[in-house]
Amino acid sequence: MADVKAKKDRKKPVVRVSYNEMEAFMMLPVLEGEEEPYTLDEINTALERAGVKSGIKTDLLEQIVIDQSCGYEHLIAEGTEAVDGIDGYFEYNFNTDLNRRPTIRPDGSVDYWSIHLVEIVEEGQVLAIYHEPVQGSNGMSVKGKLRKAKRGRPLPPLKGKGFDKSEDGLVYTSQIDGKIDMKNGRINIVPVYEVYGNADLSTGNIDFNGDVIVHGNVTTGISIKAQGSITVDGVVEASRIEANKDIVLRGGVLGKKRGVVSAKGCIYAKFFEYANVEACGFIEADSFLDCNVFCEDEVKLNGKKGSIIGGKTEAIKGITANVLGNESYKKTSIQVGIGVELLKRVNNAENELLEVQSLVDKLTEGIRQFDELGKEKNVDVKKDERRVALVRAKIAKTADLNICKEKVEYVHKLLEKAKGADIKITKKVFPGSKVMIDSLVVIVKDEQNGVNFVINEENNLVMYPI
Incomplete structure (x- = not known):
């Protein structure tokens, strides 16, 4: 009886569970005197009391009983961590992140070859490989609590045109040689007009519903129009270049006072x-010499020269350059904010809207009078040729009216963009330069080093040193 009592009074095995319940430790208190050795039943009872029921190292427990390892902790149970699944993903075999801005070299010059607007793919080229999701596996704590794994989620198939998909839906290949665009998980491959040499009399004028790439020069008299972008690797002479998107002219422009470059996007x-x-977007270049420039955004002359010499440069949002004018005091004019050109466009758009609205109102009144006359005479006038002509004219003019409203909305957005416009000339402003912000004008009479032209609180055009 005394032995049973002694066994009952002695210290019990101590079980400690980690805070995340992924590990359980056991320590057997040191036996004193003639105390009986610990048994496997005692240890299992201690584990059950602590709630440990999963990941138990039974071999280790048996060895602890054999060795009677007392006085220090043993890691006697380990939970199983959940392994999260991997979402499905596409491995792309083309450049999905095009570089739309030139790189500035360490010497301050601009690398226009770094601009990459068009990614070309070939017929049969593997465009993308889909990797299916990998499902995860659930885990379990030492107390038997389920640890749920994150499920690997599939991706929807790629949408678009110009490519084929394998039967298993995993491999996408190009149907044609052309330009690839990707946006919001949608791929479109469209033909590209590529000239491997000069655009000259042998190629003739180009008018293409897509992107145009010329790997040589554009010679005098040639016209290139594109609904997409235009990229010219060589020099553009006295030609007409028009794009519905961006224009990149790596070799520059020798316009001979007849060259025209126009873009709905940006120009580099x-x-x-x-x-x-x-340009409707911004313009970036190394220099302007005797040019007429109009930009609905910002002009940046950010190369080694960064100069504007002669001509007139107008940018609604602002102008940044290194040098304005030259040592010969050549007349050079720059304008930002709300200039004459913008005001003219605003007035034209608003006047056109009023005229078209007046015509729509007159046509509406004419139709109303026809209908009133029909009621008075109790005659159906809906098929009367004169009324039909008025209705058709009203439909056409209403379409014109919507276009006019869009124009007015657009020019008013330009007016908003013009607010706070300024001019930064970081190095030198030569005498003879004419600087305008909105309707305010300053003629620079003395050479200036690094100035910022702004309109101050008193509504004066002033120069601040940079």
Whole structure:
């Protein structure tokens, strides 16, 4: 009886469970005197009391009983961590991140070859490989609690045109040689007009519903129009270049006072000389020489020269350059904010809207009078040729009215963009330069080093040193 009592009074095995319940440790208190050795039943009872029921190392427990290892902890149970699944993903075999801005070299020059607007693929080229999701496996804590794994989620198939998909839906290949675009998981491959040499009399004028790439020069008199972008590796002479998107002219422009470069997007060029330039987006170049430039955004002359010499440069949002004018005091004019050109466009758009609205109102009134006359005479006038002509005219003019409203909305957005416009000339402003912000004008009479032209609180155009 005394032995049973002694066994009952002695210290019991101590079980400690980690805070995340993924490990359980056991320590057997040191036996004193003639105390009986610990048994496997005692250890299992201690584990049950602590709630440990999973990941138990039974071989280790048996060895502990054999060795009677007392006085220090043993890791006697380990949980199983959940292994998260892997979502399905596409491995793309083309450049999905195009570089749309030129790189500035360490010496300050601009690398226009770094601009990459068009990614070309070939017929049969593997465009993408789909890797299916990998399902995870659930885990378990030492207390038997389920640890749920994150499920690997599939991706929807790629949508678009110009490519084929394998029967298993895993491999996508190009149907044609062309330009590839990817946006919001949608791939489109469209033909590209590529000239491997000069665009000259042998190629003739180009008018293409897509992107145009010229790997040589564009010679005098040639016209290139594109609904997409235009990229020219060589020099553009006295030609007409028009794009519905961006234009990249790696070799610059020698316009001979007849060259025209116009883009609905942005324009990047090594230089412009004696050219007419217009862009809805921003314009980046190394220099302007005797050019007429109109930009609905911002003009940045950010190369080694970074100069504007001669001509007129107008940018609604702002102008940044290194040098304005030259040592010969050549007349050079720059304008930002709300200039004459923008005001003219606003007035034209609003006047056109009023005229078309007036016509729609007159046509509406004419139709109403026909209907009133029909009621008075109790005659159905809906098929009357004169009324039908009025209705058709109203439908056409209503379409014109919507276009006019869009134009007015657009020019008013330009007015908003013009607010706070400024001019930064980081190195030198030469005398003879004419600087305009909105309707305010400053003629620079003395050479200036690094100035910022702004309109101050008193509504004066002033220069601040940079």
